[in-house]
Amino acid sequence: MKISKIVSYLVLVVGVVSGILLYTMSKGLNALVLENGAEEALDLPLKDTIPFVTPLYNVALIVIVILLIVTVISIINGLIKNPSSLKKTLVGVAIFAVVIAIAYFTAVGEDVILIDGTQVGAATTKWVDAGLKMFYILIATALGAMVVSGIKKSISN
Numbered sequence: 770m771k772i773s774k775i776v777s778y779l780v781l782v783v784g785v786v787s788g789i790l791l792y793t794m795s796k797g798l799n800a801l802v803l804e805n806g807a808e809e810a811l812d813l814p815l816k817d818t819i820p821f822v823t824p825l826y827n828v829a830l831i832v833i834v835i836l837l838i839v840t841v842i843s844i845i846n847g848l849i850k851n852p853s854s855l856k857k858t859l860v861g862v863a864i865f866a867v868v869i870a871i872a873y874f875t876a877v878g879e880d881v882i883l884i885d886g887t888q889v890g891a892a893t894t895k896w897v898d899a900g901l902k903m904f905y906i907l908i909a910t911a912l913g914a915m916v917v918s919g920i921k922k923s924i925s926n
Contacts, residue, residue, distance in 0.1 A: 776839055776843075779839065871902075873899040876898035877894075878892060878893070878894040881894055
């Protein structure tokens, strides 16, 4: 059996289980909202919602780990079958590292006090700023690549 069929069946099973859990938890959460006279789940005290959020969080972690493992196995399998793609992969990883470095070294971090009085350190805000800058760089690059590809395609036709 091919790995793609196994992955397809795995995704189907995870989707069905996630749907069942989502239905079960939302039904219980709706009952909890009605019992407390709240208009929506955000109005509930946090201690009341934790029993409904924790299972969904655990399922999300399990799904992420499974998909990460399957992705890594697929990548390694592809690199073993086609060693010439290893060079392209390493170039892509190096470019991504350069984008991360540019975003981090241009980011600004400062201590911030939130509305509820908790303090967020400068290192955390610097990483958040770097993440946003990295997102903007990658979006601009993707849009630029699409525009250049569209122009090349229209010129060749």
